[in-house]
Amino acid sequence: MVERRGLSRVIPHIVLLAGLLLVGFPIAIALIASSHTAADLVGHFPATFGSHLIDNYRHVLLAGSTNKGAPVATMLWNSLVMALGISIGKIVISIASAYAIVYFRFPLRGLCFWLIFVTLMLPVQVRILPTYQVVADLHMLDSYSGLIVPLIASATATFLFRQFFFTLPDELLEAARIDGAGPLRFFWDMVLPLSRTTIAALFVVEFIYGWNLYLWPLIVTTRENMSTIVMGIQHMVVVADQTPSWNWIMATAVLAILPPLLVVIFMQRQFVKSFVEPEK
Amino acid sequence: MAAIEFEKVKKAYGSDAVLHGIDLAVDKGEFLIVVGPSGCGKSTLLRMLAGLEEISDGTISIGGRVVNKLEPRERDIAMVFQNYALYPHMSVYNNMAYGLKIRRMPKAEIKARIDKAVEILQLDPAMLQRRPRQLSGGQRQRVAMGRAIVREPSVFLFDEPLSNLDAKLRVQMRIEIKRLHQLLGITTLYVTHDQVEAMTLGERLVVMNGGHIEQVGPPSEVYDWPATRFVAGFIGSPAMNFMAGTIDDSGEYVILEGGERLALPAGAAYAAGRAVDVGIRPEHLTAVADGPFSLSVELVENLGADSLLHAYNEQGAMICRLPGHSSLLPGQRVTLDVMRDAPIHLFDSETQRRLHSGSGRSNG
Numbered sequence: 001m002v003e004r005r006g007l008s009r010v011i012p013h014i015v016l017l018a019g020l021l022l023v024g025f026p027i028a029i030a031l032i033a034s035s036h037t038a039a040d041l042v043g044h045f046p047a048t049f050g051s052h053l054i055d056n057y058r059h060v061l062l063a064g065s066t067n068k069g070a071p072v073a074t075m076l077w078n079s080l081v082m083a084l085g086i087s088i089g090k091i092v093i094s095i096a097s098a099y100a101i102v103y104f105r106f107p108l109r110g111l112c113f114w115l116i117f118v119t120l121m122l123p124v125q126v127r128i129l130p131t132y133q134v135v136a137d138l139h140m141l142d143s144y145s146g147l148i149v150p151l152i153a154s155a156t157a158t159f160l161f162r163q164f165f166f167t168l169p170d171e172l173l174e175a176a177r178i179d180g181a182g183p184l185r186f187f188w189d190m191v192l193p194l195s196r197t198t199i200a201a202l203f204v205v206e207f208i209y210g211w212n213l214y215l216w217p218l219i220v221t222t223r224e225n226m227s228t229i230v231m232g233i234q235h236m237v238v239v240a241d242q243t244p245s246w247n248w249i250m251a252t253a254v255l256a257i258l259p260p261l262l263v264v265i266f267m268q269r270q271f272v273k274s275f276v277e278p279e280k
Numbered sequence: 281m282a283a284i285e286f287e288k289v290k291k292a293y294g295s296d297a298v299l300h301g302i303d304l305a306v307d308k309g310e311f312l313i314v315v316g317p318s319g320c321g322k323s324t325l326l327r328m329l330a331g332l333e334e335i336s337d338g339t340i341s342i343g344g345r346v347v348n349k350l351e352p353r354e355r356d357i358a359m360v361f362q363n364y365a366l367y368p369h370m371s372v373y374n375n376m377a378y379g380l381k382i383r384r385m386p387k388a389e390i391k392a393r394i395d396k397a398v399e400i401l402q403l404d405p406a407m408l409q410r411r412p413r414q415l416s417g418g419q420r421q422r423v424a425m426g427r428a429i430v431r432e433p434s435v436f437l438f439d440e441p442l443s444n445l446d447a448k449l450r451v452q453m454r455i456e457i458k459r460l461h462q463l464l465g466i467t468t469l470y471v472t473h474d475q476v477e478a479m480t481l482g483e484r485l486v487v488m489n490g491g492h493i494e495q496v497g498p499p500s501e502v503y504d505w506p507a508t509r510f511v512a513g514f515i516g517s518p519a520m521n522f523m524a525g526t527i528d529d530s531g532e533y534v535i536l537e538g539g540e541r542l543a544l545p546a547g548a549a550y551a552a553g554r555a556v557d558v559g560i561r562p563e564h565l566t567a568v569a570d571g572p573f574s575l576s577v578e579l580v581e582n583l584g585a586d587s588l589l590h591a592y593n594e595q596g597a598m599i600c601r602l603p604g605h606s607s608l609l610p611g612q613r614v615t616l617d618v619m620r621d622a623p624i625h626l627f628d629s630e631t632q633r634r635l636h637s638g639s640g641r642s643n644g
Binding site for chain 1: 358359361363365368379382383427431
């Protein structure tokens with residue numbers, strides 16, 4: 001390690017502190033705002049925490065912030081199911097398809113791979129109308145499967161796993177074959193445990209992606225009890241003939257960032273490991 | 281009955297033929313070395329035996345059973361790879377136990393077998409709980425051998441197992457493998473490109489080149505009586521010296537390109553005027569006051585026990601192994617002669633095959 005002295009040691013800290021303030025300030029505002037009554041927030045912004053913190057959170061969790069919206073607990077649950085469904089579904093489908101493409105010789109294998117790869121160029125926004133049509137025809141509107149299924153095929157994830165499988169030495173497969181492992185056993189005993197860190201990294205990325213989805217849930221769900229938290233916040237801000245209840249909105253926002261935060265905190269080590277230390 | 285039998289075995293990738301009809305029988309308990317330059321098909325041959333490559337044509341049998349269509353696990357073999365191919369996420373113990381677990385062997389027996397392998401390989405039992413990553417190269421190779429031993433196969437396959445080790449470990453592991461074979465007596469096929477491994481390890485040597493078997497025989501026989509010019513040049517380090525020449529009218533001498541005259545070995549009739557390649561091993565040359573070869577010294581490598589003299593003339597370069605230290609200096613003139621009673625090797629320039637099968641001794 002290079003010993004650093006003087007300015008070169010101070011500057012990184014200044015940059016980091018500035019970054020911390022930049023990111024931390026909005027969160028502090030949200031936390032403070034969520035601890036006051038709606039009336040306290042009209043006209044001025046309090047600098048210190050108020051006394052309604054627990055009241056506000058209890059209220060939004062159980063009752064929702066507006067008269068018509070679903071309780072935040074329901075929306076959190078919807079978001080959680082969707083984000084988990086998308087991230088787990090993506091991992092399962094893409095690891096299986098990457099395994100097929102890398103380890104099996106079948107007709108049109110190359111074509112299959114390129115078909116998957118080409119879909120990289122077609123994100124949800126581009127194919128939103130036909131996808132909606134398909135989901136509607138299958139009667140999956142306003143359901144978890146409608147939220148999840150159309151999004152779980154992932155070219156990026158397939159590609160990531162494919163690249164990872166290529167780094168596994170051929171001899172590993174050969175040794176396992178001589179030991180008597182068939183294709184499924186090899187997958188289960190070798191490929192899956194060795195992909196652990198890749199899976200973890202992908203889970204973090206895809207969970208946050210799924211949690212933050214806005215456009216797709218907005219289109220496929222119409223019932224309030226199916227709306228997700230990101231949609232819910234939006235609904236709260238845009239209310240007709242009424243002052244937005246900023247204390248509740250902020251409480252909802254704080255609740256909305258908790259699950260992704262927890263995922264990052266608990267998976268961070270694995271996530272970093274997947275990039276710096278391939279276990280081979 | 282042979283433990284392993286190759287019959288007219290061919291391998292082709294599309295129209296690209298890699299092996300052109302290999303016939304070979306390996307006796308039970310034999311240690312057979314397959315040696316050849318890279319790309320000669322030796323690894324392919326081994327991998328076909330293991331079931332990792334398909335057999336394009338011909339049959340391979342193990343213990344009298346044709347295995348062409350069998351999966352690797354059904355062939356009763358165990359293989360040790362050059363890069364060890366240990367399972368990185370499993371402990372050493374589980375690496376060895378994996379194949380046995382798949383065969384649903386009782387836990388107690390798995391443990392007994394691993395304990396036995398640990399003892400045979402003199403592994404540190406504390407190592408069993410470690411991951412392969414935490415082991416040194418030599419230890420990993422030992423574990424890979426342990427994984428092969430616990431399966432108690434009827435055939436061991438080694439694919440250049442020592443190539444990734446440093447020189448000192450290589451010597452150590454070479455002895456270990458030899459000892460292992462003496463102890464277990466399991467039929468072993470060992471692929472290598474290393475001269476020393478080829479000469480010292482096996483009971484028989486198979487020299488391959490370009491998808492053909494050039495010669496099969498005990499290492500000393502292959503060294504003393506190379507069947508083709510390729511074998512003569514490939515086996516032995518430094519390589520044999522070759523000179524082009526023609527049999528003279530009497531059929532008793534060969535006239536080399538440079539005009540030198542060498543007496544032909546007895547025991548064969550030579551056609552006058554035939555173009556031949558004459559091969560002389562470096563250790564069969566000696567520096568003399570008056571001899572047929574007159575050269576300039578290019579450099580001398582002192583190896584301690586002996587020294588290698590590199591010299592050249594208009595016809596090309598020659599290498600001569602001289603006993604002890606040599607005081608010759610680059611640029612000096614040197615005269616070489618074939619040692620008394622040392623063999624010279626004659627190969628037909630056209631067919632590249634050995635011309636005489638007799639004693640081969642030069643009659644002086």
